Amino acid sequence: MFEDSMFEDFKYFSNFEEKVVRHKVLSHINDILYSMGHDINEYKLMLEKIRPSEIAKDAKDVHFERNIFVSEQDLLLPKRLNVQKLHAYNTIINRVFSGKQGAFFIDGPEGTGKTFLYCALLATIRSQEFIALATATSSVAASILPGGRTAHSRFKIPIVIDDNFCCNISKQNSVARLIRDAKSIVWDEASMAKKNMLKLLMHF
Numbered sequence: 001m002f003e004d005s006m007f008e009d010f011k012y013f014s015n016f017e018e019k020v021v022r023h024k025v026l027s028h029i030n031d032i033l034y035s036m037g038h039d040i041n042e043y044k045l046m047l048e049k050i051r052p053s054e055i056a057k058d059a060k061d062v063h064f065e066r067n068i069f070v071s072e073q074d075l076l077l078p079k080r081l082n083v084q085k086l087h088a089y090n091t092i093i094n095r096v097f098s099g100k101q102g103a104f105f106i107d108g109p110e111g112t113g114k115t116f117l118y119c120a121l122l123a124t125i126r127s128q129e130f131i132a133l134a135t136a137t138s139s140v141a142a143s144i145l146p147g148g149r150t151a152h153s154r155f156k157i158p159i160v161i162d163d164n165f166c167c168n169i170s171k172q173n174s175v176a177r178l179i180r181d182a183k184s185i186v187w188d189e190a191s192m193a194k195k196n197m198l199k200l201l202m203h204f
């Protein structure tokens with residue numbers, strides 16, 4: 001429906017041949033569809049596959065993070081914490097909502113409830129309409145956290161890391177804004193990450 005009118009607009013502002021202009025129009029429409037969870041390729045309008053732009057991918061990502069659903073069950077997690085975990089939970093939550101900065105390191109043998117504690121923290125912060133990013137060094141650990149992503153993926157960390165590496169996020173980018181707006185960041189298995197990767201959080 002909008003394709004013809006958009007085609008005229010795109011054509012007016014560029015000297016590209018018609019096929020290129022049509023691809024630009026459909027890519028633009030696809031970016032909008034993509035943000036709603038659809039894909040223009042389903043309609044088979046072009047032989048060539050139309051891919052979403054990086055901006056559209058970031059926008060979808062940001063939308064997802066800002067709208068993570070917190071279940072009633074997750075909201076009750078703090079009530080199930082034992083005395084030590086409740087102390088850790090209260091200390092972290094108080095700091096988060098005090099507006100002061102802070103970094104906490106949770107250590108403990110496997111199976112002692114660290115992930116359980118992270119889930120309780122994430123649910124409490126997200127239920128108050130704040131952003132809480134859930135990341136982990138490995139994809140297995142990330143998949144256990146609600147809304148979890150690997151730190152590599154969330155912070156766009158390059159595969160090869162040297163002393164001068166930087167993330168593929170510009171300061172004005174919507175993902176950079178998301179990270180700056182985050183009330184808290186959980187990084188599971190942080191001790192498995194390289195020191196340089198953890199230091200990068202200071203730059204956002």
Ligand SMILES: Nc1ncnc2c1ncn2[C@@H]1O[C@H](COP(=O)(O)OP(=O)(O)OP(=O)(O)O)[C@@H](O)[C@H]1O
Pocket residue numbers: 080081082108109110111112113114115116117
């Ligand atoms: N307070 C709790 N109440 C009920 N179940 C709990 C509680 N704490 C932990 N569990 C359960 O115990 C199991 C292990 O907990 P969890 O995965 O959080 O441990 P972990 O320290 O993160 O382990 P790992 O180091 O292997 O990742 C999970 O099934 C979890 O649901």
